[in-house]
Amino acid sequence: MAAGLRRYLLIVVPYAWLLVFFLAPFFIVLKISLSDLAVAMPPYTPTFDPSAGWEGFKAFISQLDFESYIFLATDSLYVNAFFSSLQIAVLSTFLALLVAFPMAYGMARAPDWLRPLLVMGVILPFWTSFLIRVYAWVGILRSEGLLNQFLIWTGIISEPLQIMNTPVAVYIGIVYSYLPFMVLPIYATLEKMDESLLEAAIDLGCSRVKAFWLVTLPLAMPGIIAGCFLVFIPAMGEFVIPELLGGSRTLMMGKTLWNEFFSNRDWPVASAVAIVLLLTLVVPIVIFQRQAERQQEAGR
Amino acid sequence: MTRKFTWFNATSLTFAFAFLYLPILILIVYSFNESKLVTVWAGFSTKWYGELLHNQAMLDAAWVTFRVAFTTATLATILGTMAAYVLVRSGRFYGRTLFSGMIYAPLVMPDVIIGLSLLLLFIAMNIDRGMMTVIIAHTTFAMCYVAVVVSSRLISFDRSLEEAALDLGCSPMEAFFYVTLPIIAPSVVAGWLLAFTLSLDDLVIASFTTGPGATTLPIKIWSAVRLGVSPEINALSTILISIVTVGVIAASTIDRRRAARAGERG
Numbered sequence: 001m002a003a004g005l006r007r008y009l010l011i012v013v014p015y016a017w018l019l020v021f022f023l024a025p026f027f028i029v030l031k032i033s034l035s036d037l038a039v040a041m042p043p044y045t046p047t048f049d050p051s052a053g054w055e056g057f058k059a060f061i062s063q064l065d066f067e068s069y070i071f072l073a074t075d076s077l078y079v080n081a082f083f084s085s086l087q088i089a090v091l092s093t094f095l096a097l098l099v100a101f102p103m104a105y106g107m108a109r110a111p112d113w114l115r116p117l118l119v120m121g122v123i124l125p126f127w128t129s130f131l132i133r134v135y136a137w138v139g140i141l142r143s144e145g146l147l148n149q150f151l152i153w154t155g156i157i158s159e160p161l162q163i164m165n166t167p168v169a170v171y172i173g174i175v176y177s178y179l180p181f182m183v184l185p186i187y188a189t190l191e192k193m194d195e196s197l198l199e200a201a202i203d204l205g206c207s208r209v210k211a212f213w214l215v216t217l218p219l220a221m222p223g224i225i226a227g228c229f230l231v232f233i234p235a236m237g238e239f240v241i242p243e244l245l246g247g248s249r250t251l252m253m254g255k256t257l258w259n260e261f262f263s264n265r266d267w268p269v270a271s272a273v274a275i276v277l278l279l280t281l282v283v284p285i286v287i288f289q290r291q292a293e294r295q296q297e298a299g300r
Numbered sequence: 301m302t303r304k305f306t307w308f309n310a311t312s313l314t315f316a317f318a319f320l321y322l323p324i325l326i327l328i329v330y331s332f333n334e335s336k337l338v339t340v341w342a343g344f345s346t347k348w349y350g351e352l353l354h355n356q357a358m359l360d361a362a363w364v365t366f367r368v369a370f371t372t373a374t375l376a377t378i379l380g381t382m383a384a385y386v387l388v389r390s391g392r393f394y395g396r397t398l399f400s401g402m403i404y405a406p407l408v409m410p411d412v413i414i415g416l417s418l419l420l421l422f423i424a425m426n427i428d429r430g431m432m433t434v435i436i437a438h439t440t441f442a443m444c445y446v447a448v449v450v451s452s453r454l455i456s457f458d459r460s461l462e463e464a465a466l467d468l469g470c471s472p473m474e475a476f477f478y479v480t481l482p483i484i485a486p487s488v489v490a491g492w493l494l495a496f497t498l499s500l501d502d503l504v505i506a507s508f509t510t511g512p513g514a515t516t517l518p519i520k521i522w523s524a525v526r527l528g529v530s531p532e533i534n535a536l537s538t539i540l541i542s543i544v545t546v547g548v549i550a551a552s553t554i555d556r557r558r559a560a561r562a563g564e565r566g
Binding site: 099146267274292 | 304305306308309310312313316317319320321323324326327330379380382383385386390393395398399400401402403404405406408409410411412413414416417418420421423424436437439440443447448472494497500501503504508518521522525526528529533537540541544545547548549552556
């Protein structure tokens with residue numbers, strides 16, 4: 001067997017799998033987003049009939065329109081869902097960074113024997129079910145939940161706080177669930193950092209705080225950027241967290257898509273929501289991919 | 301200069317780890333609560349675990365989930381290892397950028413998009429939905445995680461070992477199975493475990509692509525959770541968390557021991 005053929009097969013099998021099951025579906029989503037809702041199965045029109053030939057294809061194309069997108073842009077519900085997703089994703093990415101940076105910094109400075117254990121400690125929750133971890137917060141944040149019980153017991157508040165079913169609960173849920181994604185890339189850059197650079201900065205008259213801003217932070221930047229993308233992108237399309245913790249008044253794109261599809265059975269609108277979400281995320285995803293590839297190259 | 305581990309570092313680590321682990325610990329503690337009211341402690345009991353064992357629907361879902369996760373992990377490991385090979389070894393070929401894009405994009409792509417698009421594909425292709433479609437869907441995103449894990453190991457792999465095997469008369473296949481695979485094995489095992497837990501955890505993609513008779517555990521948990529907190533779900537969660545914890549710790553111990561042994565030899 002020729003080496004060329006073997007190499008060809010090696011490339012073709014995973015490539016074909018991803019083309020069929022990852023890339024091709026997007027074109028179907030795009031096509032359905034341009035179709036109209038119909039009372040039929042599948043619930044949209046037109047459906048493409050290959051037996052009709054070229055004329056049939058032209059008729060099919062002429063029936064496609066942007067109705068679903070116009071609907072999305074004019075109905076305030078969807079516009080609000082878009083901006084609220086954007087706001088929630090940006091703010092929770094920032095909050096995750098605030099929590100993750102001191103943590104990664106502490107991990108990078110921990111004694112050698114402790115570091116692998118700390119890394120393990122960050123990775124372990126990532127392996128445990130996402131759904132269960134979000135569910136764990138329901139029992140804590142409810143008005144008769146443990147957080148309120150604790151705060152009333154300590155006398156800080158006298159009336160239970162309404163956290164559950166508000167955006168605050170969604171922020172907590174996202175920061176909690178995606179924290180490992182933020183911590184690990186930052187830790188990786190801080191751990192590799194050459195401490196003598198800091199020493200040099202201090203010798204040259206920098207204060208500790210200034211040295212941190214001028215040396216540590218710029219060197220940690222690649223990790224910070226990678227972490228921010230890893231949190232922002234999935235947060236933007238999050239479904240489980242807003243549905244479980246955010247209540248009915250917290251709108252997000254992922255939730256809207258789910259409801260359009262499963263509750264309203266409006267496949268064209270659900271597909272249009274998916275396309276809008278995808279277009280919003282294309283730029284961050286491409287930047288993330290470039291970054292990941294560059295890191296792989298650097299490891300070589 | 302040794303790195304200084306300050307009080308500030310210690311405090312931030314303590315708070316951050318408390319934040320990560322307290323909710324899980326609370327969940328576990330309350331699974332042993334006698335009372336049906338989850339937030340009122342009424343004494344130690346294991347009755348919710350007993351009740352779980354008699355819940356046939358839950359047990360069925362667990363069995364479906366296990367079979368899906370096992371098949372997914374195996375398929376994803378094979379495809380993902382191949383993809384890692386292509387990424388690291390195949391150099392430039394036509395469509396390489398698209399290929400690496402398709403490997404990295406699913407890592408961050410929102411679940412709802414993957415789920416919806418695959419469901420619409422299955423409908424367009426007239427495939428009956430059931431366990432098989434869930435396995436295909438899970439394999440598609442899990443193989444990308446495997447590819448990333450395995451390729452990071454392949455990059456640091458000393459190619460001259462493989463070349464030596466080829467020079468000594470191994471066929472490329474033999475060289476892969478006798479030389480390369482044993483060396484990258486820890487990352488392949490890690491990839492398999494990662495794919496297994498990803499499949500075990502997934503709610504959104506499974507909800508879109510599932511069909512009659514293929515209700516997975518997360519779907520079952522989801523429908524229970526939406527009605528509120530229940531001690532039975534806490535018990536189930538505790539069991540799942542224990543399985544994953546034991547698995548992850550075992551896997552990392554094996555990996556570290558191997559690394560230590562390799563270090564001694566080297």
